[in-house]
Amino acid sequence: MRNVYESDHPLVKHKLTILRDKTTDPRKFRELVREISILLAYEATRDLAVAPTPVETPMGATTGALLQERIGLVPILRAGLGMVEGVWEMMPGSEVWHIGLFRDERTLQPVEYYNKLPVSPTVQICIVLDPMLATGGSATATVGILKEWGAERIKFMGIIAAPEGIKTLHQTHPDVDIHLAAVDERLNDIGYIVPGLGDAGDRQFGTG
Ligand code: PRP
Ligand code: URA
Numbered sequence: 001m002r003n004v005y006e007s008d009h010p011l012v013k014h015k016l017t018i019l020r021d022k023t024t025d026p027r028k029f030r031e032l033v034r035e036i037s038i039l040l041a042y043e044a045t046r047d048l049a050v051a052p053t054p055v056e057t058p059m060g061a062t063t064g065a066l067l068q069e070r071i072g073l074v075p076i077l078r079a080g081l082g083m084v085e086g087v088w089e090m091m092p093g094s095e096v097w098h099i100g101l102f103r104d105e106r107t108l109q110p111v112e113y114y115n116k117l118p119v120s121p122t123v124q125i126c127i128v129l130d131p132m133l134a135t136g137g138s139a140t141a142t143v144g145i146l147k148e149w150g151a152e153r154i155k156f157m158g159i160i161a162a163p164e165g166i167k168t169l170h171q172t173h174p175d176v177d178i179h180l181a182a183v184d185e186r187l188n189d190i191g192y193i194v195p196g197l198g199d200a201g202d203r204q205f206g207t208g
Contacts, residue, residue: 001166001170003170003174003176003177003178004166004170004177004178004180004183005043005044005177005178005179005180006180006181006182006183007039007040007043007179007180007181007182009039009043011039012036012039012040012181013181015032015035015036015039016032016036016159016160016181016182018032019032019033019036019159019197020195020196020197022198024203026203026204026205026206029203029204030082030204033082033083033131033159033200033204034082034083034085034086035086036159036181037082037083037084037086037087037129037157037159038086038087038089038090039181040157040159040179040180040181041086041087041090041091041127041157042090043179044127044155044157044177044179045090045091045127048067048068048069048071048125049067049068049069050065050066050067050068051065051066051068052064052065053065053066067091067093069123069124069125070093070094070095070122070123070124070125071091071093071094071095071123071124071125071126071127072094072095072096072097072121072122072123072125072126072127072151073087073088073091073094073095073096073097073126073127073129074096074097074098074099074126074127074128074129074142074146075096075098075099075128075129075130076099076100076101076128076129076130076138076139076142077098077099077100077101077114078100078102078201078204078205079130079131079132079200079201079204080128080129080130080131081204082131082200082204083129083130083131083157083159084096084129087127087129087157094123095122095123097116097117097126098114098116099112099114099115099117099142099145100112100113100114100115101113101138101141101142103134103135103137103138103191105190108134108135108137108191109137110137110138110141110142112141112145115145117145117146117149120149120150121149121150121151121152123151124152124153125153125154125155126146126151126153126154126155127154127155127156127157128142128143128146128154128155128156128157129157129158130142130156130157130158131158131159131160131200132158132159132160132161132193132196132200133156133158133160133161133162133165133166133169133178133180134161134162134164134165134187134191134192134193135162135164135165135168135187135191136164136165136166136167136168136169136172137168139156139158139165139169140168140169140172140173143156143169143172143173143176144172144173147173154173154175154176155176155177155178155179156169156176156177156178156179157179157180158178158179158180158181159180159181159182159197159200160180160181160182160183160184160193160196160197161178161180161182161183161184161193162183162184162185162186162187162193162194162196163183163184163185163186164186164187165187165193166178166180166183184196
């Protein structure tokens with residue numbers, strides 16, 4: 001599928017394997033989510049615009065390159081929170097805009113409960129962060145909210161996706177690049193990704 005990118009980086013594969021392991025405790029889980037997010041951000045930001053910029057080194061003058069566009073990181077609460085810190089460290093000039101959605105366990109439909117976006121967009125590129133793309137409902141709704149807000153370029157960064165979620169997000173928003181650590185087999189009958197890693201929010205925050 002065009003503009004769906006699954007990382008083939010050995011570091012991502014290694015860290016993802018430990019992340020999936022059911023014996024990995026919340027502290028280690030959070031550390032891995034942070035590290036995998038940094039690695040994925042490296043791949044997802046490959047096409048950001050830079051401007052040639054003069055710089056004086058201790059040895060003389062040269063021309064460097066600085067990021068041109070204002071970037072907004074948009075974590076979907078709760079589980080997306082764990083992805084923010086590492087990505088923000090890589091792009092400290094970014095703004096962070098939180099969107100709160102939870103999945104109704106019965107209908108699997110996203111329910112919005114928090115949105116602090118300002119009236120008009122303040123950034124040129126939004127990167128939506130959520131470790132799990134399951135049915136795709138939450139990511140698709142979030143991209144819809146951002147488009148209605150006026151966001152022009154949107155990317156989605158997740159850790160594990162089900163084919164069903166990719167299809168829904170891609171069909172509804174074909175312009176959105178999707179960056180993932182892994183595409184798994186399927187959803188089970190209660191909407192969880194198999195083999196997946198279980199509930200990403202619960203495993204990060206020690207709940208559930
Ligand atoms: C999880 C996950 C995604 C959503 C994915 O959040 O973090 O936001 O489910 O499922 P979908 O693709 O079928 O919409 P959840 O609703 O469990 O809330 P939480 O992050 O607060 O735990
Ligand atoms: N949300 C999760 O946290 N895990 C899944 O497998 C599906 C949705």
